[in-house]
Amino acid sequence: MELGLALALAGVATAVFLGGIGSAWGVAIAGEAAGGVLTEDPEKFGRLLVMIALPGTQGFYGFLGGFYIMMKIGLLTGLQTVSPMIGLQLFFAALPVGVTGFVSAIYQGKAAAAAIYLIAKRPEEMGKAIIIPAMVETYAVIGLLATILMVSGIKL
């Protein structure tokens, strides 16, 4: 039974750290771009902050996926028995949010950087700029959705 729990926790860990790494990376890419723009025009800080925050959501999605598994096995309330096969299933269920989150956050960071340059030149086009990185995020949302559906479908 211990192996099952370990596998489930490996799933939790994978979802959380992949999403987190991706977001940290993506936010850093956007942040570097914003830093450059801010040297010229510090007044744009508010607008740019929103753009920097955009690639940060994958970290939450990863945490969310992980937390959903924790709730499933009752890690915080009262531990259920997890067979090795169920543990492995939970591990695989954690992968969509982890991997799509990891990759999409980095690319969303790049798209956000492009949007930041757009705002630097045309601050009035904030609305359009914010949509560009959001297009990338779609796939992280889908990954989260797949994880949630898979986890809720697994019978303990």
Next chain:
Amino acid sequence: MSVVPMEKIQIAALKQDQETILLALERQEIIDIRSFKETEKEPPSPQKYNLAELKSAITFLENTAKKKKSFIDTFLSPKEIASEKEVNRTFREFDGTKVVKEIEAVENRLNTLDLFKKELLSDLEKLLPWQGLKTRLAWLTGLAHAKADCGMVKTKNLKQITKVFEESSLAVELAIIKREKTNTYLTVIYLVSEAETVSGILSKNGFQEVSLPLTENTPPQEINNLKNALQQVSLEIEEEKTKAKKLLVHLTGLKYIYDYLLGNQAREELKNNFAGTKYTFIIEGWIEKSRLKELKDRLSAIVPQIEIVPIEPEQNEAPPVVIRNPKAFGPFELITRTYGAPSPNELDPTLPLSFFFALFFGLCLGDFGYGIMLTLFSVYFLKKYRLPAGGKNLFVLLLFGGLAATAVGVLTGSYFGFTPKNIPLSFLSDLQIIDPIENPLVMLVFSLALGVAQILFGILLQFVNKFRRREYFSAFCDDALWFFFLGALIFWIIAGTLGSNLAGPAQKLSAAGAILLILTQGRNEKGFLKKLTGGLLSLYKVSGYMGDTLSYSRLLALGMSSAIIGSVINILSGMVAGVPYVGFLLMALLLAVGHIFNLLVSTLGAFVHSMRLQMVEFFSKFFEGGGKEFNPYKRTADYTILQKEEKLWN
């Protein structure tokens, strides 16, 4: 919900009335001026003031006032409201030239003083370690046989240097002035005849010469003098700053003058570009059809000799676009505008998207507590700050979204992440119709159903669009047919899943729809075979519609994410509550910070993704955009906006 009909007009009048007419037009913001005669002539610049100098004076005063801008202020328009009478009166009666000269003088003086202060400071810094040297600095040079160098070495090298000189037969005296942890400051006295050897040894051991000012004073005296000078300079700087502060009273006046001049300059530029004769001129431009009469009546009341006639637009000239909606829906124009104004012969998508946007936003945020908070925040911002038009619309949208989220929160049983089970109010459970965390599948189907509804609605709008453009054939063969086919297909899927006996007829209907599509969709191809394959291939569009529908699954995912993060915050807060003594405090802090943070992140996500669903999934069915927005001729000003009532005709 519509694109306002426009009319192109020509205004012909006498040149003597030009200024009056332009002033009236710019105040009304009624006409989008178009055709110009291109000229290279520079407009005469105002003689009395130099605009650039005026601007730099204003900037200086603004920096002096130095109201630290708050984070929120950076989003707001810095312009102040002024009355036009006041602006004009200020220009006539207030002589800004003198003030500008004064400001320039103060600014220059401040710059010089700052520079001087910096010099003094760097001198002082250089001298400070030499406080222990009690010799007049000028005496260190100009001796016949001996030489004295001031400098520093690394403290760790000091022993080595001392040793080298002790062992050599050179006549050298090392006087240590100050010993610090890393550096030691010392004076080296040696014979001129042995200078070369000594300086060789010194530089080998990392001795860095420091050049001190050669005054008749000892370093302590010199330091004292510098300190006095610094004090003096600081006093003078303060004095100048007080002077600058006194000049602040003129800031508004200067801004008025600047804007007055800027407006004049803009008008002069425009006048130079109008076609006309020696005594007359012509303005061409677009106005709203319904306002033409108003313009005619009012202008001829002000200026008797004027002719305003509608004219034919040039070939391929598209009119500028104004969209107008009932007041409550106006803010949703923000989304339409972000995508791009509709082209002149299209439906305005604002009204159709408004319901969907608010609903989607509500589903994505999906919590009673967050909804209430967002609503209150929005109301606060709308009341507290004078927002520019776009910002106002944004907060009204957030207000609507917050209300929708409140309702969704009640129906899905989410209260700051708590479920009705956690709250001792029994009627809350009765209000809850679904728990998305327990039954994500039901919620997923609901989200997709909303998607299907919006997509079908979009196809319907395209049908209307084509009907309005009198493309009846295409309207029926493409949009109506697709609507029918997709509708039947969905009906078949639902009936099939439920095991209803309507599945059979639904299947036949969708087959009929598919056959009709195969027969019609390839009609633009040449040859029978190509027509057939074209028709068959068109069915592939079904996969596109499927992808669009699946995109709406984000409604479930985002809604769950805000609710679950909320409950995580609650669980963590519950855990820290057990900490002895400060537990309650920690819990309160974690709850407040956590929920506000989640509210911010979830609101951002809800807004962006609801907007995306409109633009990508909904608009692609019927809306092209690409219209040029109506950009009326209006007042040019950097610092002021006129009071609203003055925009009326006078």
